[in-house]
Amino acid sequence: MIKALVDLDENLASSIALRYVSHLSTLLDLQVQIIHVEEIDRGEHASGSGWVRRTWEKGVEDAGAAAIHRLLKTEKVDCSLAAVPRIAIGSHDDAVLEELRSYVYDLFIKGIVSTSKVGDFYQLIETKLFTSCSCPMLIVKNLIINNKVVLLCGDGVDLQSLIPQFVRICSGADLDLELIYYKFQENNELLFLDKSEAGSVLLEAEEMLRAAGLVPTSSKVLSGSPEQGGEYLSSCGLAVSTFPTRKGPRMELLANAPSPLLLCR
Amino acid sequence: MKILIALDANSYSAEIISDVTKLAANTWADVTMLAVQSRGEAECPDATLVKALSSNQKNFFAQYQGGELPHGEANPQGFMQTTPGVWQTSGSGRKEFTLKIRSGEPIKEILAEAGERQCDLIILGCSKDNGCQWDAEIDLPQKIARDADCSVLVIKEGRIPKNITCCLDQAMVSQESLEMVSQIVNLHQADLKIVGLTGPKGLPGKGEVEKKMQEILHYYTARKVTTLIKLVDNEDLEKFVERATREGMIALWMGKKSLLAKIFSKDLIGKLVATSNSSALILR
Known part of the structure; x- marks a missing residue:
C-alpha cells in the first residue's frame, strides 16, 4: 500500500491531478489523502484571539473544505480516499511539509499547468516544498x-x-x-x-x-x-x-x- | 453545418477529398464543391473544371458504401446556368450536395460563394512547393485564410499532421469550433494540444483562462481525446506558434470577439498558412 498525499486547490491543475490519481489507483495500490491549504494574506488575519480567532479560522477552514468538496463533486473521481480532506490554514509549503512529516507518506502528488516559460518550472522545483520534501514527488502536468x-x-x-x-x-x-x-x-x-x-x-x-x-x-x-x-x-x-x-x-x-x-x- | 470545398484541377485539390468526405459524413454537412474559371470564357462551364469536379465527386462518394452518406450525387452533365457566369448541378439527398462553377477572379469568387451560402467552413488544398501554392493564383490559400468570414481549413499536399495545436480564444469558445477540432483530431488520429493565452494586454486573468481550459479539457476527455494543455504568455505566442507549425497542424481561433485576432495581424495569418509544415485551421 502506497500512502499518497495529494495537494489540491479548486483549479485546473488540481482537476488534472485528481483525475490522474484516479487513473494511477487502477495501476497501484494507493491510499490517498487530500490536503488543501488556505493561504491567508497578512492583512486577512483575524486581529482577535481566543473565540474570535477560532471562529474566524473555522470560517476559513469551512470555505476550504467547501472548495475541495466542489472539486471532488465536479471531477467525480473513482478512487478510494483515505479520510476526510485535511484543511490547513497558513503558509502553503509549511503546512504541506508538516503533514508529510507527521504522517510519513510514500508519495506526494501535485498538479501544475505547463507554461511557455521554462523558468516557471525552475521556480517550482526551488520552492521550499519541493526542496524539503523527503518522499518521491509526482508532478502532474497533463492527463x-x-x-x-x-x-x-x-x-x-x-x-x-x-x-x-x-x-x-x-x-x-x-x-x-x-x-x-x-x-x-x-x-x-x-x-x-x-x-x-x-x-x-x-x-x-x-x-x-x-x-x-x-x-x-x-x-x-x-x-x-x-x-x-x-x-x-x-x-x-x-x-x-x-x-x-x-x-x-x-x-x-x-x-x-x-x-x-x-x-x- | 455548411462546407465549401474550393477546388481546381490539380492533384493537391484531389488529395483533400478523402478528408473532406469523412468530415462531411461525421458532421452531416451540406457540401458545395466549387471551381472558378476566368471570366473571358464565360459562355459555358470550362470542360477541364467540369471533369475535375466530376472526378472529385466520384472520389467523394467512392469513400462510402451507398446509403452511408446523407448526400446524393449530382449529375456532372447537368450543369445549369443560375446567373450569368455561374453554373451548378445538385444531387438529391437528405443533405445538400452541389457542384458549382463560377466565373471571375478565384479569391473573390470563393469568398463570395462562402458569404452567399453562409458557409461555416471553407476547405482547400495547396501544393507543398514554396510554402503553400495554388496554380491560378500562387497565394490564394493564404488570402482565403486571411480574408474569409468563416473558418478555413488549408490542407497541405501529402502532409498528415501527427499533432494539432489549438490556440483557442479564452473569452469565448464556441461549441462548433470545439467540435470541428474534435473531428479533425479523429480524422488524423492526431494528438491534441490546447494552448491558453496569459499575460497583460487585455487578456483575461490566469484564473479565467484556466477555468475555460478546464471546460475544454473536460469536453475532450469525455470524448476520449488525449489533450495536452499549456499556458503561453502573450509575449511568447508568435515564437510558440512558429514552433508548433513546424511540428504539426495549428488551429487558431480568430473570431470577431477573439483576442487572438487582436494579437495576430491579418498578414501573420497568411504567413502562418504559408510557413506551416502541415495543414492550418483558422477558426472563426
Missing part, C-alpha cells in the same frame, strides 16, 4: 492515461536512489517500461543513438530493474534539444527521474516534458 513509463537516466541521476524508490512505488503494476538516456544536442530532429553512447548506465539500470523483477521493453539514447526530448515524452503516462538539483539538460528536459513526472530523492 495522459496509459501505462507507458519512461525512466530517465544519466546527467547526474543516481541509479541507486532512482530504481529502489521507483520499484517501491510501482512494483506489481502492469507497466510498459522504457529506459532513456538523454543527451543534449541541437539537432534538426530527435536522434536515437546506439545504447553504447550511454556507457554502462543503461546496462546497469536494466540489471537493477531485472533484479527487482521488472523488465524494460526498450533502452534508448535520445539526442536532441530539450524541446524535442519533451515532445518524445508527450505520449508517456509517467516519466521518472531523480530530483534535479541543478539547472542543466535534464532539468530543461523535465521542464519541457508534458508528461506527469515522478521525481525520486
Whole structure:
C-alpha cells in the first residue's frame, strides 16, 4: 500500500491531478489523502484571539473544505480516499511539509499547468516544498492515461536512489517500461543513438530493474534539444527521474516534458 | 453545418477529398464543391473544371458504401446556368450536395460563394512547393485564410499532421469550433494540444483562462481525446506558434470577439498558412 498525499486547490491543475490519481489507483495500490491549504494574506488575519480567532479560522477552514468538496463533486473521481480532506490554514509549503512529516507518506502528488516559460518550472522545483520534501514527488502536468513509463537516466541521476524508490512505488503494476538516456544536442530532429553512447548506465539500470523483477521493453539514447526530448515524452503516462538539483539538460528536459513526472530523492 | 470545398484541377485539390468526405459524413454537412474559371470564357462551364469536379465527386462518394452518406450525387452533365457566369448541378439527398462553377477572379469568387451560402467552413488544398501554392493564383490559400468570414481549413499536399495545436480564444469558445477540432483530431488520429493565452494586454486573468481550459479539457476527455494543455504568455505566442507549425497542424481561433485576432495581424495569418509544415485551421 502506497500512502499518497495529494495537494489540491479548486483549479485546473488540481482537476488534472485528481483525475490522474484516479487513473494511477487502477495501476497501484494507493491510499490517498487530500490536503488543501488556505493561504491567508497578512492583512486577512483575524486581529482577535481566543473565540474570535477560532471562529474566524473555522470560517476559513469551512470555505476550504467547501472548495475541495466542489472539486471532488465536479471531477467525480473513482478512487478510494483515505479520510476526510485535511484543511490547513497558513503558509502553503509549511503546512504541506508538516503533514508529510507527521504522517510519513510514500508519495506526494501535485498538479501544475505547463507554461511557455521554462523558468516557471525552475521556480517550482526551488520552492521550499519541493526542496524539503523527503518522499518521491509526482508532478502532474497533463492527463495522459496509459501505462507507458519512461525512466530517465544519466546527467547526474543516481541509479541507486532512482530504481529502489521507483520499484517501491510501482512494483506489481502492469507497466510498459522504457529506459532513456538523454543527451543534449541541437539537432534538426530527435536522434536515437546506439545504447553504447550511454556507457554502462543503461546496462546497469536494466540489471537493477531485472533484479527487482521488472523488465524494460526498450533502452534508448535520445539526442536532441530539450524541446524535442519533451515532445518524445508527450505520449508517456509517467516519466521518472531523480530530483534535479541543478539547472542543466535534464532539468530543461523535465521542464519541457508534458508528461506527469515522478521525481525520486 | 455548411462546407465549401474550393477546388481546381490539380492533384493537391484531389488529395483533400478523402478528408473532406469523412468530415462531411461525421458532421452531416451540406457540401458545395466549387471551381472558378476566368471570366473571358464565360459562355459555358470550362470542360477541364467540369471533369475535375466530376472526378472529385466520384472520389467523394467512392469513400462510402451507398446509403452511408446523407448526400446524393449530382449529375456532372447537368450543369445549369443560375446567373450569368455561374453554373451548378445538385444531387438529391437528405443533405445538400452541389457542384458549382463560377466565373471571375478565384479569391473573390470563393469568398463570395462562402458569404452567399453562409458557409461555416471553407476547405482547400495547396501544393507543398514554396510554402503553400495554388496554380491560378500562387497565394490564394493564404488570402482565403486571411480574408474569409468563416473558418478555413488549408490542407497541405501529402502532409498528415501527427499533432494539432489549438490556440483557442479564452473569452469565448464556441461549441462548433470545439467540435470541428474534435473531428479533425479523429480524422488524423492526431494528438491534441490546447494552448491558453496569459499575460497583460487585455487578456483575461490566469484564473479565467484556466477555468475555460478546464471546460475544454473536460469536453475532450469525455470524448476520449488525449489533450495536452499549456499556458503561453502573450509575449511568447508568435515564437510558440512558429514552433508548433513546424511540428504539426495549428488551429487558431480568430473570431470577431477573439483576442487572438487582436494579437495576430491579418498578414501573420497568411504567413502562418504559408510557413506551416502541415495543414492550418483558422477558426472563426
